[in-house]
Structures are given as structure tokens and as C-alpha cells.
Amino acid sequence: MRPAHICLAVLVAAVWGVNFTVIEVGLAHFPPLLFSALRFLAAALPAVFFVGRPKVAWKWIVAVGLVLGVAKFGLLFIGMDAGMPAGLSSLVLQIQAVFTALIAFAALGERPTGIRLAGMAVALCGVGLAAVDEGTGGPLGAFALVIGAAVCWGASNVLTRKASPPDPLNFMVWVSTVPVVPLLGLSLLTEGPSADLNALGSLDWQGAGVILYVAWITTVFGFGAWGWLLHRHPASTVAPFSLLVPVFGMSSAALFLGEPIGPMRWGAAALLAGGVALTSLAPGKERSGGPNTLDLRGVGIHEAGR
Template sequence: MSPRHIGLAVLVAAVWGLNFVIIHVGLENFPPLLFCALRFAVVALPAIFFVRRPAVAWRWILAVGLVLGVVKFGLLFLGMHAGMPAGLSSLVLQSQAVFTALFAAALLRERPAGQRIIGLGIALVGIAVAAVDRGVGGPIGAFVLVIAAAVAWGLSNVLTRKAAPPDALRWMVWVSAVPPLPLLGLSLLVEGPSADLRALREITPAGLGAIVYVGLASTLFGFVAWSFLLRTYDATAVAPYSLLVPVFGMSSAWLLLGESVSLPAGCAALLVIAGIGLTALPPGALAGPGRRLRMRPPRPSVPAAVPPGRTG
């Protein structure tokens, strides 16, 4: 990768890592489901009136919009609202790599190589360590909600692979048009009209900034930039930079929110990052010199797994 594109990859990881702190700020200003609805509304409107629908069937747009937007992000925001720390959320959500592999094996008949199975096993051990630590130090229900969000993210990755949209920007805009109404309906039912109206009536600059950041910076910029990198270089050259997301997430939560990192949580982070890093290596890379990664021309399909930063 060129130095400029390495810088872009690091920037995207930083944007996605900081995103969890910004979500924390947004949840201080809005009920979680309403905040999630506003996040996708900012991405879809008014862009949907100027961006043509991607050349994929409606069923894929609706399926990914519901699974990724409503289920994954709805559960993530609910989990963080229930007490899951921003830094730990940025780490636990990376377990989506495990669930993506499981769904790909079940639905796409993909069989991971032994090296990848070992890496996924190491990552699962890290998640288990984090779960035990969270069970001792905080509400386990919030942890379970974020794990469930990672499961939904894994499923949405496989659905996106099946859809194979040719244009990342159009895909993101149209997928983002699906979640706002279902999320708003759920917010009215669960959080109540009075809470929603009060949050909108008393909106603060911090709340408005959080909506703009998670919608435009994290979702739109992050996804399109990451997709560009994956279309330009081998996935094995780009994917390791996603390991910086929990690094930026946990460090920004420590610096800006004062979140401490316990020894078990630190060990869990190392295990998860090492495990996912092992899955990102090309098969046989540990047995001998790796093949030289070469730049390749853009291709008209999206990567095998939806990048982590939409994360949040």
C-alpha cells in the first residue's frame, strides 16, 4: 500500500474507534432507538433523492437495512445505553469476525482453513475473558446485547456478499433509508413519544454533532473509504488495519471518558486482536515468507465482509 493509502486506512480506523465515544455522547442526549434512527436518516436524506438505487434486488437492500441498521445498531445502542462501556464495546463488537465465518460456513458453504479456525478460537477465548470480567464488574445483560449486535453484523456481512453491490456509496445510502422508520416506530413503542419529543425539543450542539459524526463521518465516509481500499488492494493488505479500531476505541474512551481498562480486559483485547489478526493473514503465511502484495485495479464488487466502522 502507498503511504497515502496507509494513512487513509489508519484514519478510517481512528474514525471508527472514536465513533464509540461519540455514540456515548449521543446516548446522553437521545433515547438509544431514536438516536439510531436519526443516525441513518442523516445518511439517507437528502442523498437518496440524488443517488440512484444500486443495481441489486430490493430484497437485499431491505434485508441488510433491517439486519444491519435495525438489529445490529439497535442492539449496540441499547447495550451501550444499558451500561456497556464505549471502549469495551469497540472490542467486543469485533467478534463479528467469528460470526461472519460461522454464517459463511452455514449459508455459503465456505470452509475456513485451519489457520483461520485457530485465529477465531483465540478471538473467542478473548471474548470469553471479557465476558467473565464484565460479569464481575458490570451488567452482563449489556454485554449480551453487544454480542447479539456482533451476531447480527456477521449475518449482514454474508447478506452483503450475496447482494454484491457494485457501488459502495449508492449501497450505503439506500441501505440507510431502510432503518429510520422501523427504528422510529420501535422508539415510540419502547421509549415513548414524550421521551422522543423532549429529546428533539431540547437538542444540544453535542447531540447534533453526535448525529452528524456517526452518520456522515463514521458511516458514509468510513464505509466508502474502506471499500475503496479493499477494491484497490488485496484484502490481506487492508484487513489488518481494522485491528486498530478497538485500539483507538479503548484509548479514546480512556482519554475522553475516563474509562479504566482492567487487567482481564487488557488480556481479552490482546487475545481478540491477535486472533482476528491471525484470520487476516493469507493461508500459510506463518509457514514461510509471505507473498508480495500488489496493487490491483478496482473491481466492481464489495468486500467479503462489511468493514467494522459502520460500526458504530
Template sequence: MRPLHIALAALVAAVWGVNFVVIELGLAHFPPLLFSALRFLVAALPAVFLVGRPTVAWNGVSPARAKSRAWGYVVGVGLALGVAKFGLLFIGMDRGMPAGLSSLVLQVQAVFTALFAALALSERPGRTRVLGMGIALAGIGVAAVDEGAGGPVLAFVLVIAAAACWGVSNVITRKAAPRDSLNFMVWVSTVPIVPLLGLSLLFEGWDRDTEALAALDWTGAGTVVYVAWISTVFGFAAWGFLLRHHPASSVAPFTLLVPVFGMSSAALLLGEPVSPLRWCAAALLVGGVALTSLARPRPAVAPPLPGAEQAERMPA
């Protein structure tokens, strides 16, 4: 990778790491579900009017069916990523999950992605990937012990559930194979707005939501702008640019810097302590995620078809 592209990849990792600190600041101004809805509302508007319709890999189907699939994938990712993953993450952090620890624990999504890909895409994990999954899960266990000693266990579980939902959205996105990641993400951002607003009114209440909006100040507005335009629009646009110019194996390792920036920025800006156990969890989780993410899955072999030779089925 060119030095400029390396700097851009590191910048995106920093943006996504600091994003957890911004989320914690925003939760002081908004209820979690309302804050998540505002994130996607601002990310989608007006960008949705400036991009074309979502396009995904045709895979030999007709253009009409490809368009129908594209909308289906947009809705699927929007619900799994926007409503489930971010809804659970924001609620978990609102209930006391620290920003730095959240940035670390959420990376277990790589393990869930590998597991769900094995089930849905017939990607058989090799020995290296299985080893990485085991090391990452050991890191989660150490983090759970550390958090259980003085933090809310339910909040920790909610962030784990958010990571699982992220894994689901990753598998759907891989199946969709969008041609333009920014275009796809903008359309995905339109899906969670109404469900999240409805859930916010149902569980957080009209009075709490309107009170938060009436008390909106520059700090609150700034957190929404950061998580929507900088973390979502800029982050995914830059990431998509890097993936179009370099192999995924060259770009993906930079995501391992996200918890580094997340934990360090939380310590510097929020004063979050980083215990020896948490550093141990970070080393195990980052190392395990690296093995899980960078190891190539073994291709599955399809059963022989009647009257035809046996053929290899490559992972989708």
C-alpha cells in the same frame, strides 16, 4: 499500498474507533432507538437523492432480476445491520456497556461472519481460521469475566448479539457484491429509519422521544452528524475507495485498529479504566480476529452432477 492510502485507512479506523465515544455521548441526549434512527435518517438524506439506484453483481441473471435482487439485498442488510445490529449495540451501550469495551467486543463479528459464511456460502474454514475463531472466543470469555466482575451482564450480551447480527449482514453483503459500497450503504441507510422510529415509539415512548428532540442542543446535534456523515458516509466511502484500489487482504487488517482507537479514546475522553484483564482480552480478540479475517476459506466441492464432470464451487 501508497503512504496516502495507508494514512486514509488508518484515519477511517480512527473515525470508527472514536465513533463509540461519540455514541456514548449521544446516548446522554437521545434514547438509543431514536438515536439510531436519527443516525440513518441523516446519513440517508439528502445523499439518497444524489446517488443512483443500488447495483449488485448480476451473476448471469437478467437485468430485471438483478434489479430485484439489489432491492432485496438492500432491505436484508438494512434490517440486519441497521435495525438489529445498531439497535442492539445502542441499547447495550445505553444499559451500561462501556464504549471502549464495546469497540473491542463487537469485533467478534469476524467469528460470526466466518460461521455464517460456512453455513450459507459453503465456505469451509481451514485450520488457521478455526484456530483464530477459538482464540477470539477465548478473548470474549476473558472480557466477559472482566465485565461480569463489575458491569451489567445483559448489556454485554446485547453487544455480542449485535456482533452476530453484523455477521449476518456481512454475509448478505458478500452475496450481494455491490459495485459501489457508498451507493449501497446510502440505500441501506433508508431501510432502518421507519422500523427504528416505530420501535422507539413502542418501547421508549412518544414523551421521551419528543422531550429529547425538544431539548436538542449543539452537542446532541454534533453526535448525530458525526455518527451519520463522518462515521457512516465518509467512513464507508473511503473504505470503498480503498477496496476498489487494493486487495481486501491489504485493507482488512486496518479494522484491527478500530478497538485500539476505541479503547484509547474512551480512556482519554471518558476516563474509562482499562484493567489488565481487558488488555488480555484485547490481545486475544485482536489476534484471533486477525487469524479469522486474513486466513482464506477452503473452497467447497459440489457433488457430481448427473452426466457431467465434478466441478469445484468457489465461495461466493
């Protein structure tokens, strides 16, 4: 990769890592489901009027929109609102690579190699260590919600692979239109109209800036830049940069939110990063001629931390 491309990849990882700290700030302004709905609304508008018509079937856009937008981000935002630290969330979400491999095996018949199985085991040990660390100072229920978000992320990765969008940015913008109404409906039902109206009525520059960051910077810029890199370099070259996301996530949370990072959490980070690297980057067994073959090296990393 050229030095400029390396810098761009690191920048995207930094943007996605810092995003978890920004989400934490946003949750002080908005109920979690309303916040997620506003994020996708801002990501979809006005971009949807400039990216052209959808280039894949609507069934894939709706499926990814519901699984990724409603389920994954709904669980993530609720989990963080319930007490899951921003830095730890950026770390634990990386277990999505393991769930992607497992779901690909169940849905597509992709058999993981021994190296990938070893990577899954190492990553799961990292999650276990992170759970022990969180159990000493935070709610395990919130931890479980973020794990659930990682499962949904893995499912959306497989759906995205099945969709095979020729234009990733076009696909992401149209996917962003799907979660808005379901998330708003769920927010009205569970968070209440008064909480939503109070949040919108008290919107200030910081709240607006948070929405713009998570929508335009992490989604439109981040996804567009990552897709641009993947079009110009092998996925196995670009993918390792996604392992920097938890580094920036944990560091920014410690710097701006004062979140402690003890030895146990650094140990969990090392195990997760190593396990995810083995799971995502190791060569896999592919079915000859199979149109549904899943290459984990290019799946599941474009959305990291958003």
C-alpha cells in the same frame, strides 16, 4: 500501499474507533432506538438524491437494512445505553469475524481452514476474558446485547456478500433508508412518544454534532474511504487496519470518558485482535466456481465500529 493510503486507512480506523465514544455521548441526549433512527436518517438524506438509483435488487437492500440497521445497531445502542462501556464495545464487536465465518459455513457451505478455526478459538477466549472483566464491574446483560449485535453484523456481512454491490457507497446509502421507519416505530413503542419528543425538543449543538458525526463522518466518509481503498488494494492488505479500531475505541473512551483499561482488558484485546486476524486474513477453502464463495478478508470490515 502508498504512505497517503496508509494514512487514510489509519484515519478511517481512528474515526470508527472514536465513534464509540461519540455514541456514548449521544446516548446522554437521545433514547437508543431514536438515536439509531436519526443516525440512519441523516446518513440517507440528502445523500440518497446524489448517489443514483440502487444498483442491486431491493431484497438485498431491505435484508441488510433490517439485519444491520435495525438489529445490529439497535442491539448495540441498547447495550451501550444499558451500561456496556464504549471501549469494551469497540473491542467485543470484533467477534463478528467469527460469526461471519460460522454463518458463511451454515449458509454458503464455506468450510473454514484449520487456521481459521484456531483464530475463532483464540477470539472466543478473548471474549470470555472480556466477559469476566465486565462481570466484575458491569451488567452482563448489556454485554450479551453487544454480542447479539456482533451476530447480526456477521449475518449482514454474508447478506452483503450475496448482494455483491458494485458501488459500496450507493449500497450503504440506500441501506440507510431502510431502518429509519422500523427504528422510529420501535422507539415509539418501547421508549415512548414523550421521551422521543423531549429528546428532540431539547436538541442542542452537541446532540446535533453527534448525529452528524455518526452519520456523515463514520458512515458516508468512513464507508466511502474504506471502499475506495478496497478498490485499489487487495483486501488482505487493507483489512489489518480494521484491527486498529478497538485500539482507538478503548483509548478514546479512556481519554474522554475516563473508562479504566486494566490488564485483563488489554489481555482480552490481544486475544481478540489475534483471533480476528487469523479468522479474517488466513487463506480459506473456496468452492471451485462457486458464485457464493465468501472471502472473509474483504467482508465485515467496512462497517467496523460504525
